[in-house]
Amino acid sequence: MQLGICNEIFKGWTLGDTMRFARQAGYDALEIAPFTIANYVTEISPAQRQAIRDDAARAGIAISGIHWVLVQAEGMYLNHPDVTVRNRTMKYFCDLVDFCADIGGRIIVVGSPKQRNVMEGVSPQQAWDWATATFRDAVRHAGQRGITICFEPLSPTETNFINTAEDAIRFVRQHDSPNFKIVLDVKAMCSESKPIPQIIRESWPHFAYFHANDANLKGPGFGEVDFKPIAAALREVGYEGTVSVEVFKFEEGAEVIAAKSIEY
Numbered sequence: 001m002q003l004g005i006c007n008e009i010f011k012g013w014t015l016g017d018t019m020r021f022a023r024q025a026g027y028d029a030l031e032i033a034p035f036t037i038a039n040y041v042t043e044i045s046p047a048q049r050q051a052i053r054d055d056a057a058r059a060g061i062a063i064s065g066i067h068w069v070l071v072q073a074e075g076m077y078l079n080h081p082d083v084t085v086r087n088r089t090m091k092y093f094c095d096l097v098d099f100c101a102d103i104g105g106r107i108i109v110v111g112s113p114k115q116r117n118v119m120e121g122v123s124p125q126q127a128w129d130w131a132t133a134t135f136r137d138a139v140r141h142a143g144q145r146g147i148t149i150c151f152e153p154l155s156p157t158e159t160n161f162i163n164t165a166e167d168a169i170r171f172v173r174q175h176d177s178p179n180f181k182i183v184l185d186v187k188a189m190c191s192e193s194k195p196i197p198q199i200i201r202e203s204w205p206h207f208a209y210f211h212a213n214d215a216n217l218k219g220p221g222f223g224e225v226d227f228k229p230i231a232a233a234l235r236e237v238g239y240e241g242t243v244s245v246e247v248f249k250f251e252e253g254a255e256v257i258a259a260k261s262i263e264y
Contacts (some may be wrong), residue, residue, distance in 0.1 A: 001102070001196045001234065001235075001239060001240060001241065001242070001243050001263070002028035002029050002062070002064070002241070002242045002243070002245035003026065003028050003029070003242070003243055003244075003245075003262060004022050004027055004028060004029035004030060004031050004062075004242040004243065005022050005026050005027050005029075005030060005031065005032060005244060005245040005258055005261070005262075006032075006033065006062045006244060006245065006247075007030055007031065007032050007036055008035075008036055008065065008068065009190060009245075009247060009254050010254045011036075011191070011250065011254070013254065014034075015037075015052060015055055016058075016059070017060035018030065018054055018057040019055055019058075019061050020059045021254075022061060022258060023059045023060050023061040024260055025157065025258045025262055026059065026081065027063060027258070027262060028061065028242070029060055029061060029062040029063065029064035029242050029244070030056070030062070030063055030064065031063075031064045031065055031066070031067055031107075031109075031242075031244045031246070032063060032065075032066050032067075032103070033054075033066070033067055033068040033071065034066055034069060034071075034073075034096075034099065035068060035071040035072040035073075037074060037219050038190070039057075039072045039074070039218075040072075040073050040095075041069075041073075041092075041095055041096055041098075041099035042095050044099060046061055046102070046171065047140065048217060049099065049102040050102075051175045052103040052104075053103055053104045054102060055201040056103075059075075062104070063103050063104045063105040063247075064106065064107055064108055064109055064209075064242040064244060065100055065105040065107030065108055065109065065147075065209070065242075065261050066096065066099065066100050066103075066105055066107075066109070067108075067109035067246070068109075068110065068111065068112070068185060068264075069108060069109070069110060069112060069168075070078075070089075070112040070115040070133050071112065071178070073092065075088060076088065076092055077089055077115050077116070077129040077132040078112075078115060078116040078117055078130070078134050078161075079116060079118065079119075079122065079126070079127040079128075079130040079134070079161065080119070081119065081121070081122055081126075081130075082172045086130055086133070086134050089115075089134050090133070090134045090135075090136070090137055090138065091137070093107050093108075093134070093135065093137070093138035094137055094138050094141045096138070097138055097145055097147050097149070097173065098106055098116055098141075098143045098145065098211070100145075100147050100226040101145040101146060101147055102207070105147070106146065106147060106148060107147070107148050107150055107183075107208065107209045107242070108142070108147060108148070108149045108150065109150050109152055109183050109209060109211075109239075110149060110150065110151050110152060111152040111153050111154060111183075111185075111229045113159035113161075114159075114160040115119060115162055116131065116159055116162075117161055118160050118161050118163045119160050124198070127161055127224075128171070131171070132171070132174055132175075135149065135180065136175070137141070139175045139177050140177075140178055142177075142179040142180070143177060143178075143179045147179065148178070148179050148180070148181055148208045148209075149179060149180050150180070150182055150183035150207070150208050151168050151171060151172050151181075151183070151208045152168070152178070152182065152183045152185055152188065153165050153168040153182065153184075153185075153188055153209075154185070154188045155166060155182045155187075155188050155190075155191035156191065157191070158188075160227070162194055163191070163192075165189070165199050165202070165207070166202070166203075168182040168241045169182055169203060170205070173206070181206055181207055181208035181209075182203065182206055182207045183207060183208070183209040183210065183211060184199065184200065184203060184207045184209075184210050185210075185211035185213065185218070185246070186211060186212055186213050186214065186215075186225060186227075186230065187211070187213045187215055187217065187248075188211075190215040190225065193232075193244045195229075196225075196229075196230050196233070197229045197230060198234035199236060199242070200230065200233040200237060200239075201233055201237060202238065204237035204238075204239070205237070205241075208241055209241055209242060209244070210211065210234065210239065210241065210243045210244065211243075211246040212227070212243050212244065212245050212246070213243055213245065213246050213248075214260070216249070217247060218246065218248075218249050218252075218257075219245050219247045219250040219257050219260065219261035219264075220261050220264050221260055221261060221263070221264025222247075222252075222261075227264070234241050236253070244252050245257070245258070247261075
């Protein structure tokens with residue numbers, strides 16, 4: 001397993017400085033939120049994309065992938081009743097695949113709870129079918145560019161669409177592609193009725209990425225979640241991907257969050 005960390009923790013830092021600090025702290029990879037660079041990835045030029053790759057190479061750190069991919073990208077929605085919105089989102093996911101590949105990433109994490117809630121007047125089956133179709137072209141394009149799209153089950157407090165790892169696996173398997181998997185997130189798994197190690201075992205080999213965080217929205221070791229059985233389950237199934245620190249409360253500051261999380 002490789003250890004990663006998300007760049008939005010380092011608010012106000014340049015990507016180059018973030019990469020250098022993360023590498024010095026012991027991280028193997030950086031996970032990038034595109035909204036920290038531009039509202040839409042289509043606004044990020046080829047030169048900027050190459051500069052990100054160059055900065056990562058100089059720092060000696062990998063780009064594991066991207067997440068928070070629809071934040072600030074206004075007009076996108078996975079299962080919107082308007083086909084024009086869905087088609088726009090379908091194309092944007094292809095743009096995200098290109099951006100991720102261009103900067104040297106391998107994984108796209110699709111969480112974006114506010115852009116997938118089942119809207120009033122839409123049935124659960126309609127939302128499911130529309131979201132499934134929205135990923136069709138992107139999954140195919142991901143295969144061409146060596147990218148894996150990972151759908152993220154999230155808690156019912158965040159979204160009303162796909163709340164368990166079991167449902168997320170059922171969703172991605174419809175496309176029957178090695179380039180469409182799920183991501184497991186500790187915070188989200190805390191909302192399920194099953195113990196987290198059991199979810200890990202039952203979800204393998206359908207997950208290709210892992211977010212490490214606590215139920216309190218802070219980093220691993222900052223709350224009550226015991227990660228020892230979680231790490232043991234990941235080793236047991238043979239997971240060799242990235243375990244990436246993703247937090248939502250930053251009051252300790254980026255340096256402390258990064259250092260204490262990796263130490264734990």
